Amino acid sequence: MAGNDRDRLKTYRSKRHEGRTPEPMGGTPSRGGEPHFVIQKHAATTLHYDFRLEADDVLLSWSVPKGPSTDPRDKRLAMRTEDHPLDYLDFEGVIPSGEYGAGRVIVWDTGTYQNLTELRHREVPLAEAVESGHVTVWLEGEKLRGGYALTRMGGDDERERWLLVKKSDEGADARRNPQSSQPASVRSGRTIEELAEDC
Numbered sequence: 001m002a003g004n005d006r007d008r009l010k011t012y013r014s015k016r017h018e019g020r021t022p023e024p025m026g027g028t029p030s031r032g033g034e035p036h037f038v039i040q041k042h043a044a045t046t047l048h049y050d051f052r053l054e055a056d057d058v059l060l061s062w063s064v065p066k067g068p069s070t071d072p073r074d075k076r077l078a079m080r081t082e083d084h085p086l087d088y089l090d091f092e093g094v095i096p097s098g099e100y101g102a103g104r105v106i107v108w109d110t111g112t113y114q115n116l117t118e119l120r121h122r123e124v125p126l127a128e129a130v131e132s133g134h135v136t137v138w139l140e141g142e143k144l145r146g147g148y149a150l151t152r153m154g155g156d157d158e159r160e161r162w163l164l165v166k167k168s169d170e171g172a173d174a175r176r177n178p179q180s181s182q183p184a185s186v187r188s189g190r191t192i193e194e195l196a197e198d199c
């Protein structure tokens with residue numbers, strides 16, 4: 001598994017300089033139990049939210065410019081990005097200028113999720129669901145709860161374009177805008193502006 005893990009994170013490591021970025025370089029296996037998700041708010045060249053789902057000892061990742069909505073009518077663009085190490089679940093900090101993804105990162109929401117993806121009444125493992133371009137998950141976060149669907153729309157291998165859409169369930173609420181009403185980190189309580197002052 002260690003060799004496999006190194007391969008999965010090859011792209012991640014190739015973009016970063018160990019020692020210059022405070023980001024984890026990975027390798028820690030799963031904590032077990034329910035798989036985790038994290039949504040990081042990342043003030044880089046442009047502000048965006050990184051949506052990550054634990055599967056097979058890595059975090060499958062998408063960059064969501066506007067962040068996930070709680071309104072099922074919203075279709076949020078989600079660009080697939082490189083797999084991240086599991087240790088990234090806890091990452092919050094400042095990536096120095098000149099480094100890949102330079103800017104501030106906070107843990108905007110995190111928790112566990114259930115994979116609800118089915119194909120012809122068969123449960124589909126998450127990695128296979130992502131390969132097929134159709135993913136349904138149930139999030140148990142502090143800010144976000146309920147079903148979300150991710151659907152691949154196109155793009156190339158480098159930049160796959162997906163849509164992230166809230167399912168109609170008890171976690172749906174068209175009047176909420178959690179990105180503006182709940183901006184702080186669920187780990188430290190700091191906003192992304194406060195993080196900069198602290199560092």
Ligand code: MN
Pocket residue numbers: 042044048049050063101
């Ligand atoms: Mn990012």
